[in-house]
Amino acid sequence: MDLKKPTIKVGILTISDTRTPLKSNIDSFDSSGQNLIKLINDSNVIESAKVVQYGCVTDDIDQIQAKMTEWCSERKVDVLLSTGGTGFSPRDVTPEATLGLVQKLTPGISQAIMNESLKLTPMAMLSRAVSGIYEKTLIINLPGSSKASKECLCVVASAIPHAVSLIKDEKEISKQFHKQLDFTTNNKSRIPECVTKIACRHRESQFPKISMKSALNILKEHAVLQYTENNKIKYPTVWIFSTGDELGISKDAHSGYIRDTNSVMIKQILEQDNYKGHVFNYGIIRDNWNDLCKYFEEAFNNADIIVTSGSVSMGEKDLIKHVLKEHFEGQIHFGRVNMKPGMPTTFVTLIFKDKKKYIFCLPGNPVSAGVCTHLFLLPYLRSISGKKIIIHSLKAKLTHSIKGLDIRPEYRRSLLKYENGELYVSCLTNYQQSSRLLSFVNSNCLLQLPSSSKKANIESSTIMDVILIKSIENTYIAPILKEMNLRIEIIKKEAITGNTKNEQPLLCSCIEDVLHLMTENIFVAKTEIIPTSSAMGYVLYSSINSSENLPPFQASIKDGYAIKYGNYWFQKSNIFKVVQVSVAGTVPCCQKEIGDGECARISTGAPIPPGANCVVQVEDTSVETKSSDGKVEITIAILKEPKLFENIRSIGSDISVGQRLLDQKTILGPFEIALLRSVGCEDVEVYVCPSIHIVPCNDNSAYAISHKLKNMLEVSDFKGSIFSHSLRKNLTKFTEQFDCVYDDVNSIIIFCGNVNEFCTVESHIHISNNTRKISLGFGRMFVGCDEKSVVFLHINTCDSESIYNCAHIFILPFLRFITGKKKIISLIKTKCNLTSDYLPTDKFEKAELHYENSDFNVTCFTMNHQSCLVNIPSSLDQTNIKLKARKKTELDAIVTENSDYYFLHY
Ligand SMILES: Nc1nc2c(c(=O)[nH]1)N[C@H]1C(S)=C(S)[C@@H](COP(=O)(O)OP(=O)(O)OC[C@H]3O[C@@H](n4cnc5c(N)ncnc54)[C@H](O)[C@@H]3O)O[C@H]1N2
Numbered sequence: 069m070d071l072k073k074p075t076i077k078v079g080i081l082t083i084s085d086t087r088t089p090l091k092s093n094i095d096s097f098d099s100s101g102q103n104l105i106k107l108i109n110d111s112n113v114i115e116s117a118k119v120v121q122y123g124c125v126t127d128d129i130d131q132i133q134a135k136m137t138e139w140c141s142e143r144k145v146d147v148l149l150s151t152g153g154t155g156f157s158p159r160d161v162t163p164e165a166t167l168g169l170v171q172k173l174t175p176g177i178s179q180a181i182m183n184e185s186l187k188l189t190p191m192a193m194l195s196r197a198v199s200g201i202y203e204k205t206l207i208i209n210l211p212g213s214s215k216a217s218k219e220c221l222c223v224v225a226s227a228i229p230h231a232v233s234l235i236k237d238e239k240e241i242s243k244q245f246h247k248q249l250d251f252t253t254n255n256k257s258r259i260p261e262c263v264t265k266i267a268c269r270h271r272e273s274q275f276p277k278i279s280m281k282s283a284l285n286i287l288k289e290h291a292v293l294q295y296t297e298n299n300k301i302k303y304p305t306v307w308i309f310s311t312g313d314e315l316g317i318s319k320d321a322h323s324g325y326i327r328d329t330n331s332v333m334i335k336q337i338l339e340q341d342n343y344k345g346h347v348f349n350y351g352i353i354r355d356n357w358n359d360l361c362k363y364f365e366e367a368f369n370n371a372d373i374i375v376t377s378g379s380v381s382m383g384e385k386d387l388i389k390h391v392l393k394e395h396f397e398g399q400i401h402f403g404r405v406n407m408k409p410g411m412p413t414t415f416v417t418l419i420f421k422d423k424k425k426y427i428f429c430l431p432g433n434p435v436s437a438g439v440c441t442h443l444f445l446l447p448y449l450r451s452i453s454g455k456k457i458i459i460h461s462l463k464a465k466l467t468h469s470i471k472g473l474d475i476r477p478e479y480r481r482s483l484l485k486y487e488n489g490e491l492y493v494s495c496l497t498n499y500q501q502s503s504r505l506l507s508f509v510n511s512n513c514l515l516q517l518p519s520s521s522k523k524a525n526i527e528s529s530t531i532m533d534v535i536l537i538k539s540i541e542n543t544y545i546a547p548i549l550k551e552m553n554l555r556i557e558i559i560k561k562e563a564i565t566g567n568t569k570n571e572q573p574l575l576c577s578c579i580e581d582v583l584h585l586m587t588e589n590i591f592v593a594k595t596e597i598i599p600t601s602s603a604m605g606y607v608l609y610s611s612i613n614s615s616e617n618l619p620p621f622q623a624s625i626k627d628g629y630a631i632k633y634g635n636y637w638f639q640k641s642n643i644f645k646v647v648q649v650s651v652a653g654t655v656p657c658c659q660k661e662i663g664d665g666e667c668a669r670i671s672t673g674a675p676i677p678p679g680a681n682c683v684v685q686v687e688d689t690s691v692e693t694k695s696s697d698g699k700v701e702i703t704i705a706i707l708k709e710p711k712l713f714e715n716i717r718s719i720g721s722d723i724s725v726g727q728r729l730l731d732q733k734t735i736l737g738p739f740e741i742a743l744l745r746s747v748g749c750e751d752v753e754v755y756v757c758p759s760i761h762i763v764p765c766n767d768n769s770a771y772a773i774s775h776k777l778k779n780m781l782e783v784s785d786f787k788g789s790i791f792s793h794s795l796r797k798n799l800t801k802f803t804e805q806f807d808c809v810y811d812d813v814n815s816i817i818i819f820c821g822n823v824n825e826f827c828t829v830e831s832h833i834h835i836s837n838n839t840r841k842i843s844l845g846f847g848r849m850f851v852g853c854d855e856k857s858v859v860f861l862h863i864n865t866c867d868s869e870s871i872y873n874c875a876h877i878f879i880l881p882f883l884r885f886i887t888g889k890k891k892i893i894s895l896i897k898t899k900c901n902l903t904s905d906y907l908p909t910d911k912f913e914k915a916e917l918h919y920e921n922s923d924f925n926v927t928c929f930t931m932n933h934q935s936c937l938v939n940i941p942s943s944l945d946q947t948n949i950k951l952k953a954r955k956k957t958e959l960d961a962i963v964t965e966n967s968d969y970y971f972l973h974y
């Protein structure tokens with residue numbers, strides 16, 4: 069796919085008797101040379117190129133040739149661009165100097181420059197510029213004026229990288245090119261006329277807009293699990309790729325370029341959902357027929373399910389559907405869905421080498437790609453994986469009114485919140501554009517809005533359907549647990565004697581206070597800087613602002629024509645001459661100005677040429693006149709009055725320089741990572757994840773609870789390892805293991821099980837000041853750190869119930885707290901049918917949690933799936949409960965298992 073390209077070294081040689089690089093003298097300042105440097109170094113007009121040599125010489129053959137020879141024979145430059153000395157005056161000798169040197173002529177380059185220049189001015193015929201190859205350097209003469217040299221450079225810029233690699237005989241790159249050529253010649257595929265002849269492209273989409281319900285039903289019909297190997301289920305392999313000529317991954321990009329966010333985001337969404345098959349990111353594929361055929365073929369040879377993003381709407385380079393249909397004879401089950409965003413979503417199946425392949429073609433707009441991954445791809449993969457949960461949907465009360473519904477059913481990024489026992493949903497922002505990844509940040513669900521042709525409204529407090537796109541757990545952060553009455557003692561160590569003494573116990577009722585006391589002076593948050601792409605699940609240490617604008621240039625929202633919209637629309641002609649093409653990847657600064665009565669054919673995401681002030685979608689146009697061979701449209705008619713600035717995304721409208729992207733302590737998921745990548749933020753500072761070592765203190769029961777604790781940590785995404793030797797049984801072996809983990813500054817050591825005296829532990833961990841001891845009612849716990857600031861916890865219990873409670877009420881909250889998580893504990897209000905046989909225990913009891921009729925319910929004293937801990941207050945007396953026997957009692961519950969699963973249904 070994308071080979072890493074070496075930098076192209078460029079030399080700029082100004083040839084003039086009068087010009088100098090000195091800015092002080094405006095009259096003689098070499099503005100043309102300096103402008104070329106800017107175009108290459110700052111505007112990246114030539115992909116992967118940098119100006120490494122610059123010089124000014126007079127119009128003298130010897131001087132010119134001396135400089136050219138120095139730069140070329142010493143291989144200082146790959147491309148030498150001369151500016152000036154190409155005209156008819158007696159001193160103009162640049163072409164003669166060049167011709168005297170080059171070993172091969174490159175007339176195509178000179179001709180291309182001449183052709184394009186003549187379109188701008190007949191005076192171009194007075195240029196005698198030439199070009200050719202000397203040693204391994206390409207020399208191109210450009211005219212002397214700033215404007216003309218820029219225009220000429222733009223004509224040839226896109227061909228330069230390939231020309232250079234051919235001249236340098238770069239094996240890999242040329243091999244790739246020739247492979248492509250072979251493919252083209254061997255390829256017998258029938259390319260449809262709408263692709264080969266631009267004047268014949270479809271003005272309207274060929275695919276009916278089907279409803280979301282029908283689309284899901286079609287997917288359901290195709291969700292057959294048929295992959296088995298040796299009687300074992302083998303989950304299908306998924307390959308993902310992004311398409312687009314404007315996409316890139318590297319930092320030094322050319323302008324007109326957008327960073328690929330989608331392939332990574334889609335992969336991470338699948339991984340986060342624990343899809344059991346293999347998922348590969350295949351990178352970026354360019355928008356051309358042969359590349360698409362070739363890479364699809366490779367994907368079909370290796371994968372069962374292929375997911376693409378981009379190239380599915382109405383542009384001339386939107387080839388995916390055509391390639392699948394014409395080249396691979398695929399069956400397009402749907403090619404458009406009546407929804408916002410994500411309308412062009414496409415689902416195709418085909419038979420390749422006797423095997424059925426399933427292709428999900430998602431739109432290129434990053435929000436559309438993310439939303440459609442959740443609404444189509446995940447449900448599909450879940451159903452072929454035999455999961456019960458297909459779509460996470462639930463009901464919530466709208467916190468505000470919604471004005472002016474769209475004609476398409478809409479899925480808005482929104483925030484679901486749990487407050488006072490009820491679920492509330494609010495749309496975070498009005499900026500819901502499908503290019504704007506920021507709309508995912510701080511949202512955790514999609515609010516489903518019905519369509520309306522009359523721009524109807526929805527009243528506040530209406531109960532709405534929402535679909536979860538992030539864990540709901542973050543919606544009910546409630547760190548306060550009442551009436552817990554936990555005792556904390558602080559243990560001080562006397563530095564000189566080594567004795568320990570206890571301080572007066574403190575009584576705390578709020579878990580957050582306890583955590584603060586547990587960590588104060590003990591724990592210093594540790595952070596590290598890691599690559600953004602591997603930051604999934606980490607917590608951001610400090611907030612991040614953007615250093616770039618997105619889009620970086622004015623971009624089109626639709627495939628259509630960029631026109632200059634005049635004031636008196638109907639008095640003017642609706643016929644426009646197509647004078648320019650702006651497809652994805654077009655370099656903005658190379659575009660010509662659009663004049664009255666002119667237009668540029670433009671694709672979604674491509675830069676708006678100067679002069680144009682609105683884009684008319686292709687559906688609202690027709691071809692008026694064609695070229696004689698019928699291939700090219702010469703003029704088009706605009707059928708509907710446009711609006712000023714319609715279908716234009718202005719610079720920085722999605723993200724502007726300096727804008728806050730993410731707040732500190734944000735948990736980084738697929739959307740957050742995509743957002744950071746979209747503005748080139750390649751590294752992030754995050755809280756360190758500790759390595760947790762569990763030490764069984766004494767006998768077998770300590771081993772059993774150590775394993776139990778390890779499992780509980782893992783369910784919550786913390787990794788634990790267990791010492792193979794217990795503290796009590798084999799002190800020597802234990803010490804060896806201990807020394808190993810001791811060197812790791814990120815260690816947390818958890819001692820499990822009773823030891824009569826805490827000092828057995830203490831003697832091994834060089835306890836420092838301020839160790840804390842907490843009495844929990846169901847065991848005791850110590851928190852402290854040693855001189856090397858290894859944090860240790862000692863849970864003084866061997867009782868299985870106690871370790872469960874202790875893990876959920878202290879250890880996990882503690883670990884979340886020190887790794888920067890905002891969510892410390894998931895506490896919700898539940899309703900419970902308590903029977904009169906119930907006896908108050910003043911304890912946390914395990915219970916089953918379920919979500920029914922918009923209520924969270926718990927069933928206590930059940931052996932069914934225990935998924936929460938309910939806090940049964942001691943003040944409830946038996947008579948009271950008997951009285952309430954038929955009424956539901958309200959109880960606080962700590963969610964102990966991934967609670968998203970309680971809301972799921974298809
Ligand atoms: N004339 C019409 N134009 C458009 C229509 C339409 O019905 N008629 N539909 C619009 C809708 S709705 C959507 S959604 C987009 C979908 O376009 P494509 O799927 O063809 O995607 P592209 O044109 O390739 O890209 C759209 C946009 O997204 C950016 N992009 C693409 N891939 C990526 C990526 N991997 N990472 C980041 N950004 C990406 C691209 O630069 C464009 O800006 O079409 C509308 N047009």
Ligand code: MOO
Binds near residue numbers: 433
């Ligand atoms: O359907 Mo598109 O996804 O609105 O931008």
